[in-house]
Amino acid sequence: MLPLDPQQAAARTWFESLRTRICAVFEAIEREAGSDAAFDYLPWHRVDPTGAPGGGGVRGVMKGQVFEKVGVNVSTVGGSFEGDFAKTIHGAADDPSFFATGISLVAHMANPHVPAVHMNCRFLVTAKRWFGGGADLNPPLPIATDTDEFHARLATACAAHPGAGDYPRFKAWADEYFYIPHRQVHRGVGGIFYDHLEGDFDENFAFTRAVGEAFLDVYPRIVRRRMDAAFTPADIAQRDAWRGRYAEFNLVYDRGTSFGLKTGGNVDAILMSLPPVATWA
Template sequence: MSEFREQVVDFVRDLQSRIVSALEAHEPQMKFKKVSWERPGGGGGDTRVISGGQVFEKGGVNVSVVHGQLPPKMQEKFKSKTTDFFATGVSLVIHPRSPQVPTVHANFRYFEQAERAWFGGGADLTPYVPAPELFRHFHSCFQKACASYALDAYTRFKKECDEYFFLPHRGETRGIGGVFFDYLEGDREKTFEFVKKSGEAFIEAYIPVVEKTKGLKYSERQKKYQLIRRGRYVEFNLIYDRGTLFGLETKGNTESILMSLPPEVHFDFQADLETNEEERQLMGWLKKPVEWADAQT
C-alpha cells in the first residue's frame, strides 16, 4: 500500500473512532459493537453498530478498505480500460429514536482507478420536526470547512447535495441537505485537507444537535410522521444511492451496506404528510431547499 493510501486509511479509521466515541457519550448504558468483515475479492473493513439504544434506535459507522477488480458494469461506468481499483472510506447513518432528533448521514471516501484518483463525500440531515436554528448550525459548520478549499465550495456542494438527495418520484428532497461532493481531483494534498476538515465539521455539526434535542418530548403524531418519513429514506437508499449500488455491485459486505436502513418504517398508502402547520412548514422546505447558512427563516 502506498504511503498516501495509508494516510487516508489512518484518517478514516481515526474519524470512525472519534465519531463513535462522541455518539457513545449520549448512550451511557450501551456501546457500539464492532463487526469485522472481509471482501472475497480483496480487502475488508469493520462496522461499528448500535441497536436498541435509548437515544439511537439504530446506527452504524462503517470503514471499508477494499481493492480488486471492477465488475464489467462498473468498468463501463468509469470508462476505464483497466479493472484494478482501490477504495477506502468511512460512512455512517444514525437513526435516533425520538423524532425530535434528526437522522444523519455522512461519508468521506477516496478512490483510485487506473491513473485516476479522487475524493468524495459529504453529510446531510433529515429532520422530522422544524428546527431552523439547528439547521443553520449544521450548515454553518460545513460552510466554514468549505471556505478553506474554495470560495464557492459551500455554494456548489450545498447545491449538489440538494440535487443528489432529491427523490424525483416524490418531488421532494430526503432532508434539509448539507454538502455533497464527488470526483474531487487535482491538488491531492489540498483536497485531503479539506476532507479532513469536513470530517471534523461533522462532529461539530451533529453532536450539539443531539445534545439539544434528545431530551425533548414528542407526540404520537410526531412519531408517526417520523416513521412515514423514514420510508422516504428507504426509497432513496434502495433506488438512487450511489454508495449502496456500488457496494452491492462490487460484492461488498451486504449487512454493512444496508446498515443505513431504519429499524422501523411505515409505508402508509397515500399518507398525508401535511396534517398541521409544523408538517406543512417542513414539507415546504423539502420541496424548495433553503439557503440555511445565510437564512433568517
Template structure:
C-alpha cells in the first residue's frame, strides 16, 4: 500500500519559496504513491532549465504494470512574456513567477480511467498572486458507482475548506473540460478552479491549504481506482475503443488546454508540455457506437451538468 504521510509546507523567507518547495515535495510523494500502486514501473527524471529563469523536473513512467504512460511534472519558472502572450493569458503584468505540478496518467487497460491533476501558483510582476488547479477523470467505460465515489471524495474535501467550492468548481470543470467541436465532455469531470486571487478569494494560507488538499485527494482516490480496476478483463474491441477515446483526450489537450498554451507561449520545455498526450491513439471517420452498446452508454454520460452525487446520477 502507498505510504500515507503527506508533505506539509516548511515556511521559507518568501511565501512563493514555501509554495515552490511544497510542490517539489508533492511531486516526490505522488511519484512514490503511483510507483507503489503500479508495482512495476519507475519514473525517470529529466531535469531542465528555463531560458529566462528557474526550471523543472519532468518525471515519466512508461511500460508499467498498470500505467502505460504517466507523467508527474514539477516546474518553477520566471521571466517576462510577450505582450501578446500576456494579453492572451490575462496576465496583469508580463513579468511572472509560476510553480506547479501537472499530472496525467494513461493506463494500459481500457477498464482503468485516464486521470489528470494540476495544482499551480502564479505571481505577476505587479504583486498580484493567485492559485489554480483541479482534477478530473476520463473513463473509457463509465462505471457509475465509481464515478459517484470519485465525486463524493472531492465534494468532502471541498466542503472541509469552503461549502460552496464543490458546486462552483464542479460546474467550472464541466465547462472547461469540454470539447465544443464534439459537443461532449472529456470525461466525468471533477473540479477546476483558476485565478483564485490572494486577498480577493481568500487569504494565502487558506488557498494554499485547499490546493494541498486537492493534491492529496487525487493521489488517494486515483491509486484506489488503479487497484480496483487493474485486473479486470477486456477484449480487443474494448482496447480499440480506448484508442478512440484517447484521441478525444489528445484533441482537448492540443486545441483547448490553457496549460499547454501557457507552456508553449512562455518557451517551456516542449517534451514536458506534451507529456500529457497518450502513447497511442486513433481517429476514425464518423465513428458512431452501435445503439445500446457499452460504448454508446458511455457516450450518454459525456455531458455537462450531471449530478454525480445523486443516486442514481441525474442530468441537471
C-alpha cells in the first residue's frame, strides 16, 4: 500500500467512488435491455523498478448487449520514472519520483447509433501537482443533437468553475489532441481535454469532480435514447471501420497508453481501450 497524503487520498477515494457509480448505471442499462451482463473486476499490483511496492489498481470490464465492451479502470501508482521518460513528464525532469491516481473509461457500443465514449480524470504529483482529464464522444454515425447535448453539459461544468474550467480552451485542446495526423481526421466529435491544471488544489479538484459528474449525467441519457434504434449491416460496417481509426489513435498517439505501459501498469487494463472488433480496408 502506497503512503498517501490527504490530497492524494481524497483524489483516490473520489475516483474510486465515481467508478462504482458509473458501473452501477451501466449495469442498470443492461438490465433495461434484458441482459444480465455485469462488470468483471481484476485487481492488479505493480512493482516499481526500484523493487519497492508501486501501487496498483482494478480493471473493470463488461461485455453486454448494449455495451459490447466497456472498461472502467481505477489505479493509484507511484515510484520513479525510468530513464529519459521522466523528462517528458511535467515536473519530473530533475526528480523522477511520481504519484498518479485516476479513473479511465472507454465504451464501445453494440448499436452503431450509440456513440462510443472516452472519459479520464487524474491527479499527478511530481515536483508539481496537477489534475488532468476530460471526456470526448466518438460516434460512428454522428447525430447532431447528441453531440450538442454532450458539449453543452461539459460547457456547463466548466462555467460552474470559472477559476479552473475554460470550455473554449479545453474544447480546442480536445480537437487538437484527438486528431489522427496520418488519416487527417479527428477521432470523434470532441469534448474537452485539459492537463497540468495546478495551483489551487480545492478549486481544481472541484472542477475535476464536475467533469466526472457531467459525464455520468449526460452519457447514460444518450445511450438510453439510441440503444434501441434500428440499424443496418452498412451501419455495422461503418462502426467497425471507425473502430479501426480509434485503435490507431490509441496505439500510436495516446499519451495515457504510453504512460501506462512505460510505468509498468497492467497491460490488460491499459489496452482495454481497444475495441472488441474492428476492420481495415
